[in-house]
Amino acid sequence: MNAPQRTNNLDAYWMPFTANRQFKSAPRMLVGAEGMYYRSDDGRTILDGTSGLWCCNAGHNRPKITAAIQKQAAELDYVPAFQMGHPKVFELASRLATLFPGDLDRIFFTNSGSESVESALKIANAYHRVRGEGTRYRWIGRERAYHGVNYGGMSVGGIGGNRKSFGPLMTGVDHLRHTHDLARNAFTKGLPEHGAELADELERIIALHDPSTISAVIVEPMAGSTGVLLPPKGYLQKLRAICDRHGILLVFDEVITGFGRLGAPFAVDAFGVIPDMVTIAKGLTNGVIPMGAVVARRGIYDAFMAAETPRHLPELPHGYTYSGNPVASAAALGTLETYDDEGLFERAAAMAPVWEEALHGLRGLPHVIDVRNYGLVGAVELDPIAGAPAQRAFAAYLDAFASGLLIRTTGDIIALSPPLIISEDEIGRLTDTLRAVLQRLT
């Protein structure tokens, strides 16, 4: 056997959500990162137009986060998550609770967005059960939603390509229609005018199943992964009102929209709608250490505490070995401090108009059928090549990377979500590079 080949080649690593064969034929390797930029193994500087994977909201290699992790690892590396505590996780939960409006102030820690979603779905059903409404088990998701890759999240999710390979999925799930409507809303700046009425469909689905069987409705307030699909004006308010009318919990999956992305701390603030639970991850630790959480309204937690579980037993039989891990907690505290010190959520709001203008300057380029934006997120939708969906956008992705810009593509949509530290000049550089890429596209 050939030892060097066995220990250092590209074969062993099965890459997630990656075209493995294409990648391994022409690898794109990143070896360093600082601020707004990555460094590739061939010594090039790559402008990060996507905050890694929607997670490095404060940019890269931030000193407070790095120092917090180093110090914590040296001081207290691990504590059993079950039946034991450590100060940092309580500090973090208390701090997070102050970031959310109203009584959204009980925090359950996980290690990823997918686990946050699974946890929220389980909490919803268990909550109804402890209140004596155990018939409520159905979850309502939405087409074109991404709620991670575990069975619950995939089942409430609405991406055919992610669902088709994995069997019958969860039973007791139904879906709302998605709200993406280019015929009425193309090239909108900010929230689309048309489509609030799509929320009324929830009444029809509820009537079909009977409200007494429905546990929760879960939506991304802005669908990120399927291409930045913004909620039509009034849509989320309608969902809230319908859920209230029928005693159904509303869950916002804020794994992408949280931590300043929309020019406000959370979508909850940006859109003025308060759900019963919020799922978070990614920007919670600036992507540096895996961590996620479910933020629940106090009444949900209280219902478990008021149940007749014997005092020596867990009120909720759910959790992860790494829930609230000390190093992750320290990373999150360092991240929140960085956001705070530098006023990054406010900065995102201040830069949003510059971002909007620059992005909409791409209108009129070849194949561009929509440009949309909100806060520091944006999308450029391309006309697909007939019979070859996603190919045109993937070509743009490769060309952008070769041109020193990291973008993300999903189907034929280019999704952009730069770190909140981006400057006006860098916005210009990003859109200039993208313009050149789009002009070269065939």
Ligand SMILES: Cc1ncc(COP(=O)(O)O)c(C=O)c1O
């Ligand atoms: C809205 C939403 N929910 C859940 C997830 C899954 O998060 P993770 O990849 O951390 O499991 C993502 C990831 O992009 C997401 O965008």
